[in-house]
Amino acid sequence: MTDPFPQEADPTTSEADTRPRQRFELEDTGFDEVPPRFRKFYRRWRGPGDQLGPNEVICPVCKVVIRSTRELRPGDRVYCMPCMSRLIVVRGEDGRLEARVAY
């Protein structure tokens, strides 16, 4: 199944990174709050010590981790199906990737 969620950032923006994106094989993590075909794209956040991968970003609305088959980059758009929020990936002040809600 192809990853239905991320829409890549506009390659003409200043944050655009032209390096090829890393690819990731996703496995079911037991997250059962979305229909089975989408489950591998989400996992539960395990709290402050939980390390996010380069293909993961936390939904600020419902605290679920959204996972992509590709490395995420600033400007990418992702969708949080458990809380139905549309999100944009940004670089946070600490240098890590964060998601902002697009209302």
Added chain:
Amino acid sequence: MADFLAAYSIQNWLESCPQGYLVGTVYGHRPEEEEPAALLENEILREEAIRTTVQLVVGERCALAASSGLINAAPDEASKRFLATQTLDEARHVEIFTQRLLDLGVPKKDLESTIQHFANPNLVKFAEVLLEKVDKKDFVAGVVGQNIVLEGMAFSVFEMMHAISEPTNPKFAHMLSGTIADERRHVGFGENRIGSLIKQYPERKPDIEKLQKEMSYWMLATFADAFRNNPARAEFKRIEGELGRAGVHAEWQGVDLLTMEPEEMEHLLADTVLKEFKIRLGRIGIEYQTPARP
């Protein structure tokens, strides 16, 4: 906008909830799961579990009245449909927590009097502030009060209770995890729908900020009653000691809840909820108002 509202469909709800994480459950838990004997046989703990569960029933009855009351005030069909699914979610929560009271040994004939007896008056005030807005068919204030303040509070309270119950009471933990999954949709609707509506009605901000401040005060007063001067304090301490010696931990927000004093837990919960309010309201352009501390 059309795509955003399209997600609020009955079909989405069916696939995620009844055909998803609720499959095979009975009153929100696995059929074979029961309240632990150690809880049912300990009168102090059993009464404390009843008192806690009554607050959940009171909160969920408020959420049921609010979400059903807001359906006819909603400005679009998709929001009406979402609130219809939320109404069923809240009715389910009322039902499963009421069933838990029966499982804890409350006789059916005494259900209402038990709820009356244990209901925290500050939580009742909290509900009244919200339901006054709903009665006036004030959709914007009603959704902020219900889906951001009430659901935001419930989200953190349920997560904290889930962290404590997971190693000690799998039945209750399972009930809570299904409820938390429902809350994700509810807080998502609150933020996303109000985030767009508040841009249309910026003149509503002062009224909404006042509502948040008032509801937050009654919430903090409820927490204070629940954690301070708790009659089961000594028994909790004894059991936490036993669990600690057995290597049991209940981690939430980076700390082990089983090692904390009740006052520390109250502060952790209150600070977590208020911080979340501030962040959530800030995202939709509403200025968080610091409530008085009871």
